[in-house]
Amino acid sequence: MGQVPAATRTLRVLRFLASQPEPTSIDRIMRACALPRSTTYHLLTAMAEEGFVVHLPEEHRWGLGVAAFEVGSGYTRQEPLQRIARRQLAELADRTRQSAHLAVLHGRDVLYVVEERAPGRPPLVTDVGVRLPAHLTASGRAILAALPPAQVRALYPDADAFVHRHGTGPRTLSQLRALLADTRQRGFATEEGEVTPGLASVASAVVDHNGHPVAGLALTYADGDAHALADAVRRTAGALTRRLGGTST
Numbered sequence: 001m002g003q004v005p006a007a008t009r010t011l012r013v014l015r016f017l018a019s020q021p022e023p024t025s026i027d028r029i030m031r032a033c034a035l036p037r038s039t040t041y042h043l044l045t046a047m048a049e050e051g052f053v054v055h056l057p058e059e060h061r062w063g064l065g066v067a068a069f070e071v072g073s074g075y076t077r078q079e080p081l082q083r084i085a086r087r088q089l090a091e092l093a094d095r096t097r098q099s100a101h102l103a104v105l106h107g108r109d110v111l112y113v114v115e116e117r118a119p120g121r122p123p124l125v126t127d128v129g130v131r132l133p134a135h136l137t138a139s140g141r142a143i144l145a146a147l148p149p150a151q152v153r154a155l156y157p158d159a160d161a162f163v164h165r166h167g168t169g170p171r172t173l174s175q176l177r178a179l180l181a182d183t184r185q186r187g188f189a190t191e192e193g194e195v196t197p198g199l200a201s202v203a204s205a206v207v208d209h210n211g212h213p214v215a216g217l218a219l220t221y222a223d224g225d226a227h228a229l230a231d232a233v234r235r236t237a238g239a240l241t242r243r244l245g246g247t248s249t
Contacts, residue, residue, distance in 0.1 A: 023063030139216025209245035
């Protein structure tokens with residue numbers, strides 16, 4: 001029984017951090033969770049050791065860590081998201097005659113959970129269950145562009161975090177930040193030949209009621225009007241966002 005209050009306090013801290021748009025100070029955490037400062041510090045330190053939170057010492061702030069993303073991704077990998085998305089993706093593939101897929105963030109990778117292949121289109125590497133580097137895929141870039149900058153920095157702390165498939169794509173955090181800024185300004189994410197030479201993708205994020213990106217929805221094509229396809233992707237992503245209680249842009 002002695003462990004129950006500690007578990008409750010830990011979950012309270014996690015829930016509060018998940019509701020924030022960016023990492024926050026220990027003072028805000030302790031006030032929001034009604035905890036003593038020493039207790040809050042010990043909880044955060046233990047959670048950081050397990051990867052559920054990350055400390056940003058230069059900012060004196062705490063935010064969610066990679067393990068928290070993995071837990072969230074575990075939920076989205078289960079039936080609720082797939083059930084909601086499968087019919088929407090099938091309709092999108094039928095309407096655009098391009099292959100559609102849905103991916104969730106898993107660490108620095110995206111994990112593909114739904115794919116609807118358009119008739120006559122070539123097979124893709126984005127089969128269900130496949131993992132690819134998030135910073136190289138359109139779906140991953142859509143998710144990363146919707147995350148707070150501090151959380152992107154936590155995911156990509158150094159150059160070793162950037163892997164490559166065909167010698168293209170961002171190699172540093174500054175290059176990734178510039179790419180994500182372009183994505184936000186454009187309103188959708190793109191990649192051209194960085195996953196499979198000769199194929200391109202456009203993608204948009206699906207967000208939940210907290211404004212957190214839970215998935216990236218993409219179309220992959222060999223030829224087509226990128227802006228028209230992006231509009232179709234954004235409409236479908238917006239419909240899924242509303243189903244999850246989020247607000248589409």
